[in-house]
Amino acid sequence: MTATRSVLSLNGIWSFKMQAAGDVIDPVAPLKTTEVMAVPASFSDQTANPEIRQHSGYFWYERDFTVPAALMDQRLSLRFGSATHEAWVFVNGTEVGHHKGGFTPFELPINDTVHAGTNRVTVKISNLLDHSTLPVGNYTETKDAAGNVIPHVDENFDFFNYAGLHRNVNLMATPWNRVEDVVITPKIDLATNSADVAVTVKSTAAATVKVTLLDENEAIVATAEGAENTIHLDHIHLWQPLNAYLYQARVELFDGDTLIDSYTEPFGMRTVAIDSGKFLINGKPFYFKGFGKHEDSYVNGRGLNEAVNVLDLNLLKKMGANSFRTSHYPYSEEMMRLCDREGIVVIDEVPAVGLMPDFNFDVSSAFKNNDNPFWSTVQTQAAHKQALEEMIGRDKNHASVVIWSIANEPATFLPGAHDYFEPLFKLARQLDPQDRPCTYINIMMSTPDRDNCSDLADLLTLNRYYGWYIQTGDLKAAAAAEEAELRAWQEKWPDKPIMFTEFGADTVAGVHSAYNEPFSEEYQVNYYDMNAKIFDKIDNFVGEQLWNFADFQTKFGINRVQGNKKGIFTRSREPKAAAIWLSRRWNGIPNFNYKK
Numbered sequence: 001m002t003a004t005r006s007v008l009s010l011n012g013i014w015s016f017k018m019q020a021a022g023d024v025i026d027p028v029a030p031l032k033t034t035e036v037m038a039v040p041a042s043f044s045d046q047t048a049n050p051e052i053r054q055h056s057g058y059f060w061y062e063r064d065f066t067v068p069a070a071l072m073d074q075r076l077s078l079r080f081g082s083a084t085h086e087a088w089v090f091v092n093g094t095e096v097g098h099h100k101g102g103f104t105p106f107e108l109p110i111n112d113t114v115h116a117g118t119n120r121v122t123v124k125i126s127n128l129l130d131h132s133t134l135p136v137g138n139y140t141e142t143k144d145a146a147g148n149v150i151p152h153v154d155e156n157f158d159f160f161n162y163a164g165l166h167r168n169v170n171l172m173a174t175p176w177n178r179v180e181d182v183v184i185t186p187k188i189d190l191a192t193n194s195a196d197v198a199v200t201v202k203s204t205a206a207a208t209v210k211v212t213l214l215d216e217n218e219a220i221v222a223t224a225e226g227a228e229n230t231i232h233l234d235h236i237h238l239w240q241p242l243n244a245y246l247y248q249a250r251v252e253l254f255d256g257d258t259l260i261d262s263y264t265e266p267f268g269m270r271t272v273a274i275d276s277g278k279f280l281i282n283g284k285p286f287y288f289k290g291f292g293k294h295e296d297s298y299v300n301g302r303g304l305n306e307a308v309n310v311l312d313l314n315l316l317k318k319m320g321a322n323s324f325r326t327s328h329y330p331y332s333e334e335m336m337r338l339c340d341r342e343g344i345v346v347i348d349e350v351p352a353v354g355l356m357p358d359f360n361f362d363v364s365s366a367f368k369n370n371d372n373p374f375w376s377t378v379q380t381q382a383a384h385k386q387a388l389e390e391m392i393g394r395d396k397n398h399a400s401v402v403i404w405s406i407a408n409e410p411a412t413f414l415p416g417a418h419d420y421f422e423p424l425f426k427l428a429r430q431l432d433p434q435d436r437p438c439t440y441i442n443i444m445m446s447t448p449d450r451d452n453c454s455d456l457a458d459l460l461t462l463n464r465y466y467g468w469y470i471q472t473g474d475l476k477a478a479a480a481a482e483e484a485e486l487r488a489w490q491e492k493w494p495d496k497p498i499m500f501t502e503f504g505a506d507t508v509a510g511v512h513s514a515y516n517e518p519f520s521e522e523y524q525v526n527y528y529d530m531n532a533k534i535f536d537k538i539d540n541f542v543g544e545q546l547w548n549f550a551d552f553q554t555k556f557g558i559n560r561v562q563g564n565k566k567g568i569f570t571r572s573r574e575p576k577a578a579a580i581w582l583s584r585r586w587n588g589i590p591n592f593n594y595k596k
């Protein structure tokens with residue numbers, strides 16, 4: 001909302017219908033249903049009907065909304081924070097647009113289909129995934145007795161396939177001639193404590209562009225005119241981990257003296273660089289302490305839950321942590337803004353998860369299989385490019401984002417992986433105006449001798465489960481194997497920083513063992529203790545992000561008891577013993593200069 005723009009929330013209770021086999025639904029007529037769903041949220045855990053929760057296919061949402069007559073002269077659009085995974089949007093029965101990809105926003109103009117007063121919006125949602133989508137799902141079809149196709153998706157990944165209108169839905173009214181994008185790229189000189197801030201404004205009209213930079217007290221620190229500016233600032237305040245400082249760029253379009261549009265974008269000033277095996281933020285070696293997370297909470301499922309976001313960051317800070325990864329998809333815009341404000345360091349990840357032949361928990365099979373033709377059959381390249389464009393397009397200005405993660409645990413030990421990833425790394429580097437480091441999250445079968453892609457990444461971000469999926473329960477053997485692998489990586493790439501982006505052990509809160517038994521709280525503590533001792537021995541080891549912040553929901557399976565239990569908090573955010581142990585460790589580790 002600005003002086004020239006209105007935003008009206010369409011969150012709330014919507015009508016809802018699962019499209020069962022054989023159902024024909026025509027959006028020209030109002031949806032025939034008595035079911036309702038709250039938005040934003042997954043529908044999955046709001047229903048009491050297991051058939052809806054487990055259904056693969058199509059779902060319909062609908063509600064009325066009012067367009068005030070006073071807004072009818074403006075450009076009207078519907079904006080969805082995300083619709084998971086694919087959506088077709090109809091206004092008063094007419095299709096106004098479509099979007100595929102469940103974790104990034106989209107906006108659809110609706111002037112031609114609305115009138116002042118009451119209107120109807122209908123959204124058809126698909127939760128289907130296959131070998132061309134991100135995330136990757138295993139798609140199969142059967143037929144019922146009447147010959148109707150029954151689709152089925154088996155997640156090729158370890159989290160529940162939550163779906164629905166997951167984030168805010170808004171009616172927006174903007175001027176016809178408007179600001180379309182703002183790109184803010186601060187080039188900082190740490191030695192002189194000054195910056196040249198490049199501000200590029202993309203607008204729909206040839207208008208006079210005015211840019212005003214404001215400090216945290218809303219005092220004006222600089223002004224400039226034109227669509228492309230480089231503004232010099234002295235005596236800058238740096239955005240620091242856990243000590244954020246946010247400036248604002250106010251962008252205004254003028255026609256003569258008349259204000260046509262205005263938009264304000266917050267931004268922070270910090271540098272990110274990699275040098276001699278260190279990860280530098282503002283020129284100093286940073287040590288990542290934190291988590292792989294999920295957008296996952298009771299009832300809301302994967303839906304935006306701002307209270308949980310605030311609690312999670314409060315718990316994170318209390319533990320002495322400083323960072324997390326948006327495993328395994330871009331998180332809400334609200335969470336990204338919160339991280340900017342709270343000084344949380346973020347690894348931002350596209351939904352490229354499941355890029356491996358058959359997701360299962362038998363790690364040994366993949367160690368043997370080195371000739372699977374996976375990369376010549378998978379068809380995700382187009383979706384992957386789109387996901388990178390949309391994530392970097394959305395998140396480019398966030399100070400909190402310091403690394404782009406281009407995939408989680410792709411099968412980089414198989415031939416063809418390098419050809420698949422090379423163009424994606426190139427694209428990410430072209431798209432990012434701030435030249436942040438790029439990486440992929442390396443799976444444990446991709447050891448230094450087997451991995452095909454580590455030359456592409458700026459740093460080594462490893463997921464390792466020594467003592468869990470291998471050497472289960474034997475922390476001594478696990479420690480030896482883990483240390484040997486880390487030393488091999490360091491030798492192979494002496495200038496690349498190494499960090500763990502996952503390591504963890506399933507732990508059922510309340511289970512105890514005098515014998516250090518896996519699944520007990522004691523084992524989880526000892527597992528982290530073992531890992532910490534290794535990390536502290538490796539010079540280029542720059543961070544530990546464990547798996548996972550909290551227990552989270554997964555598909556049904558014999559390896560999961562109501563979900564993945566590797567949280568150091570339960571799903572309701574109660575600490576397990578490991579959370580207390582890790583708080584002590586992390587509160588004793590400074591954010592900077594931990595490794596000499």
Ligand code: BDP
Pocket residue numbers: 157158159328408409463502547564566
């Ligand atoms: C890794 C995945 C993550 C899983 C985790 C686990 O990146 O999504 O949840 O392991 O098995 O394979 O707990």
